[in-house]
Structure formats: C-alpha cells, structure tokens
Amino acid sequence: MxxxxxxxxxxxxxxxxxxxxxxxxxxxxxxxxxWIFVGSKDADLCNKQGTEKLFEKHKPTHVVHLAAMVGGLFxxxxxxxxxxxxxxxxxxxxxxxxxxxxxxxxxSCLSTxxxxxxxxxxxxxxxxxxxxxxxxxxxxxxxxxxxxxxxKGYYEQHGRIYTSIIPCNVFxxxxxFHPSASHVIPGLMRxxxxxxxxGNTEDKTFTVLGSGKPLRQFIYSLDLAKLIIWVLRGYDSxxxxxxxxxxxQEVTISQVAEAIAQAFDFKGKxxxxxxxxxxxxxxxxxxxxxxxxxxxxxFTPFTQAIKETVDWYxxxxxxxxx
Ligand code: NDP
Numbered sequence: 001m002x003x004x005x006x007x008x009x010x011x012x013x014x015x016x017x018x019x020x021x022x023x024x025x026x027x028x029x030x031x032x033x034x035w036i037f038v039g040s041k042d043a044d045l046c047n048k049q050g051t052e053k054l055f056e057k058h059k060p061t062h063v064v065h066l067a068a069m070v071g072g073l074f075x076x077x078x079x080x081x082x083x084x085x086x087x088x089x090x091x092x093x094x095x096x097x098x099x100x101x102x103x104x105x106x107x108s109c110l111s112t113x114x115x116x117x118x119x120x121x122x123x124x125x126x127x128x129x130x131x132x133x134x135x136x137x138x139x140x141x142x143x144x145x146x147x148x149x150x151x152k153g154y155y156e157q158h159g160r161i162y163t164s165i166i167p168c169n170v171f172x173x174x175x176x177f178h179p180s181a182s183h184v185i186p187g188l189m190r191x192x193x194x195x196x197x198x199g200n201t202e203d204k205t206f207t208v209l210g211s212g213k214p215l216r217q218f219i220y221s222l223d224l225a226k227l228i229i230w231v232l233r234g235y236d237s238x239x240x241x242x243x244x245x246x247x248x249q250e251v252t253i254s255q256v257a258e259a260i261a262q263a264f265d266f267k268g269k270x271x272x273x274x275x276x277x278x279x280x281x282x283x284x285x286x287x288x289x290x291x292x293x294x295x296x297x298x299f300t301p302f303t304q305a306i307k308e309t310v311d312w313y314x315x316x317x318x319x320x321x322x
Contacts (some may be wrong), residue, residue: 003032004032004061005032005033005034005061006032006033006034006061006062007034007036007058007059007060007061007062008033008034008035008036008060008061008062008063008064008232009036009038009054009055009058009060009062009063009064010035010036010037010038010063010064010066011038011045011063011064011065011066011067011090011094012039012065012066012067012068012109013036013037013038013039013066014037014038014039014040014041015039015066015067015070015174015176016170016171016172016174016175016176016221017066017109017167017170017221017224017225017228018037018039018066019173019174019221020172020173020174020221020222020224020225021035021037021064021225021228021229022035022037023222023225024222024225024226024229025225025229028226028229036058036060038054038058039067040067042054045067045089045090045093045094046086046089046090046093047089047093048093048096048097051093051094051097052097052100054097055097055098055100055101055103056101059101060098060101060103061103061104061105062103062104062105062106062107062232063094063098063103063105063106063107064106064107064228064232065091065094065095065106065107065108065109066109067090067094068087068090068109068144069082069083069086069087069090069140070140070176071083071140071176071182071183072182072183072184072187073136073137073184073277073279074180074277075180075182076136076137076139076140077136077137077277079139080137080138080139080140081139082139083137083139083140083143084138084139084140084142084143085139085143086143087139087140087143087144088143088146091108091143091144091146091147091150092150094106094108095108095147095150095151095154095162098162099154099158099160099162104160104161105161105162105163105232105236106151106160106162106163107163107164107165107228107231107232108147108151108162108163108164108165109144109164109165109167110128110144110145110147110148110164110165110166110240111140111144111166111167111168112166112167112168112169112217112242112244112283112285113133113134113137113140113141113169113280113283114128114133114137114140114141114142114144114145115127115128115133115283115285116130116131116132116133117131117132117133117134117135117280118131118132119131121282121283121284122247122284122285122286123283123284123285123286124242124285124286124288124289125166125239125240125241125242125289128145128148128166128240129145129148129149133145134279134280136277136279136280147164148164148240150162151163151164151238151240152238155238161236161237161238162238163231163235163236163237163238163239163240163241164240164241165227165228165231165240165241165242165243166240166241166242166243166244166285167219167224167242167243167244168216168217168218168219168242168243168244168245168285169183169184169185169216169217169218169219170183170218170219170220170221170224171183171185171186171218171219171220171221171305171306171309172220172221172222172305172308172309172312173221173308173309173312173313173316174221174312174320174321175221175309175321176321177189177190177313177320177321177322178190178321178322179191184216184253184256185218185256185260185306185309186313188208188256188257188260189260189264189309189310189313190313190322191206191207192206192260192261192264192266193264193313193314193317195268196264196266196267196268200264200265200266200267200268201267201268202267202268203268204266204267204268204269205268205269205270205271206257206261206266206268206269206270206271207270207271207272207273208253208254208257208270208271208272208273209273209276209277210253210272210273210274210276210277210278210279211253211272211274211278212252212253212254212257212272213252213253213254213278213281214252214253214278214279214280214281214282215250215251215252215281215282215284216250216251216252216253216256216282216283217244217245217247217249217250217251217283217284217285218245218251218256218302218305219243219244219245219299220299220300220305220308220309222300222305223245223299223300223305224243226297227243227290227294227297228243230293230294231243234293235293241289241290242285242286242287242289242290243287243290244285244286244287244290245287245299246287246291246299247284247285247286247287249299249302250282250284251302254270254272256306257270258270259302259303259306260306260310262303263303263306263307263309263310263311264310
C-alpha cells in the first residue's frame with residue numbers, strides 16, 4: 001500500500017536551524033515527504049489570521065515549529081517582556097492552528113537554557129518545571145515552558161501527538177552574527193573577524209566578555225538538523241527529548257574563544273573582561289534519553305564544526321546576518 005504523502009511545514013525555516021534542516025534534507029530526500037520552509041516574510045506567526053492563511057496555503061500534515069524570538073544573554077536581559085509575549089503568541093497560534101487543521105504531528109523547540117536556575121546536574125527532561133529559570137532570560141523561558149504544558153493539554157483533550165525537542169546551544173552557518181542580538185559563538189566570531197579583517201597582527205587584543213569559565217554544551221546546527229529529522233520520522237511521544245552532545249563534550253567559554261581564534265588563525269592575544277556578566281555557570285544536560293534511541297549517533301567534533309562555521313562566515317560575510 002502506498003504511504004500517504006507527508007507535507008512538512010517548517011516555521012523559522014529561514015533561521016540557523018531551519019537552513020541546516022534544508023541543507024541536510026537536500027541530501028536525504030525520501031519519497032512521500034514534501035518539505036516547505038517559511039520565514040517571517042511568509043507570515044507573522046504572532047498574528048492568528050496570518051498563521052491560519054499560511055496553514056490554508058500549504059495544508060501541512062506535519063509541522064516543525066522553529067520560529068521564535070531568539071537572542072543571546074544581553075539581548076534577553078534587556079527585552080524579557082518582548083521575548084515572553086512574542087513567543088507566547090507565536091507558539092499558541094501555531095499549536096492551535098495546527099490542531100484546527102488536523103495536523104498529526106508538531107515538533108516545537110524548547111531549549112536547555114529554560115531549565116530551573118537552581119537545580120542538580122545533569123538536567124533531564126523531567127526537570128523543566130521544577131523551579132524558576134535564571135532571571136536573565138525569564139521571558140523566553142516561561143514562554144518556552146508553556147509549549148510543554150500545551151502539548152500535554154492537546155494530548156489530554158484531543159489525543160494529539162504534539163511534542164517538543166530541547167536543544168543545547170546551537171551554532172553553525174547562517175547564525176545571527178549581529179553584535180547585540182547574537183549568542184556567544186557567532187558574537188565572538190563577529191567581533192574577532194571585525195578586529196582582524198584589516199590586518200591580523202600580533203599587537204591585536206581580542207576581549208572576551210566574562211571570565212571565560214562558564215561551561216556549555218554546543219551542538220552543530222547540521223547535527224541538530226539530522227536529529228530533528230529523526231524525531232519527525234521516528235519519535236512518537238508527547239514527552240520532550242533533549243537533543244544535545246554528550247556531557248563529556250561540554251566546553252568552557254575560553255575553550256570556545258581559543259577554538260575560534262585558531263580557526264581564524266588569530267595572531268594576537270585573548271583577554272577576559274571580568275566586569276561583564278557570565279550568565280549561568282553551567283547547565284549540563286543529559287542526553288541519555290536520546291542515546292537510548294541513537295547510541296551510535298556521531299556528533300561533529302567541536303573544533304571541526306567551529307572551523308566550518310568560520311570558513312562559512314568569511315565566505316558569506318556580506319550576506320550574513322550582521
Ligand atoms: P533564528 O533566530 O536563526 O531564526 C528564527 C526564525 O524564526 C527565523 O526563521 C525567523 O524568520 C522566524 N521568526 C521570528 N519571528 C517570527 C514571526 N513573528 N513570525 C514568523 N517567523 C518568525 O533561530 P534559530 O534557528 O537559532 O532557532 C530555532 C529554534 O531553536 C527556536 O525555537 C529557538 O528558540 C530554538 N533554540 C535555539 C538555540 C540556539 O542556540 N540558537 C538553542 C536552543 C533552542 P525570518 O528570519 O524570516 O525573520
């Protein structure tokens with residue numbers, strides 16, 4: 001019997017993760033799957049009618065909901081209310097419109113940075129709601145946590161399998177390199193490139209904000225894309241799943257800065273500005289649940305992924321989100 005065609009609508013399809021899925025799916029096309037990638041120009045998902053028109057146009061059977069107001073530590077700290085409201089609206093509009101249109105599966109995106117500030121480590125999928133998030137990003141965090149609550153509601157009231165994934169920090173080609181809105185990796189890449197593009201000399205000083213000591217897990221966007229495609233095809237539970245590198249692959253911010261410096265072949269020296277905020281010291285996540293399903297999944301080595309991203313950034317500087 002012929003399997004019915006899946007029409008997969010990817011919101012946030014123009015962003016870092018969306019573009020990574022586009023490039024992975026190009027090489028991993030299978031029969032009976034039609035992928036549609038949309039960005040904010042196609043519809044403002046903060047608006048219910050706009051969201052409905054988008055669903056009417058594409059008639060998806062499946063949705064990968066990546067669209068969100070996303071930003072780094074300093075952007076979050078200054079705009080918590082905007083992060084809360086925009087993300088609540090987008091998430092509610094997408095989930096409710098998916099339900100109204102009989103979409104069979106929705107995968108939404110949480111993040112490891114929405115977990116309780118005071119917690120034990122490693123964090124796992126059962127701990128999302130155990131206490132307040134770090135005050136620096138409470139708006140983003142509470143909006144994201146509500147997705148998990150809504151998913152449980154859509155299951156209990158309507159039997160829907162709407163689920164969520166919890167990536168750790170993501171980086172890769174097509175990231176946002178804007179100085180005030182970016183995450184740590186693209187932010188550092190942008191500042192280092194600006195410092196050396198007119199001369200990579202020994203007298204240059206690269207200043208990293210904070211102590212360099214916080215620990216983070218970073219996933220390469222192309223690895224995350226492969227895992228999201230697996231979730232779409234093979235993970236059928238409402239319960240969230242952490243998509244992170246292994247605990248042993250956690251790195252300090254100073255290791256990140258050094259890997260970036262090496263990828264740019266930086267000749268000067270790195271210093272740390274201790275007056276700047278560090279954010280959470282660590283937020284180590286366990287990927288044990290993922291490893292039960294995919295014990296042999298190979299993550300791209302961190303320094304290789306950093307090098308590929310730096311090479312992409314240099315080659316695409318003029319078109320990148322700067
Ligand atoms: P990006 O900032 O790169 O992309 C955001 C996407 O959302 C873009 O496609 C953007 O469209 C779209 N978007 C934003 N506002 C609206 C709107 N009002 N209506 C419609 N679309 C909108 O994000 P990422 O790819 O980094 O993140 C994808 C998902 O992963 C998000 O849900 C994020 O919370 C989550 N996540 C990200 C992490 C990271 O480190 N980056 C870590 C953990 C989770 P356009 O560009 O066309 O304006």
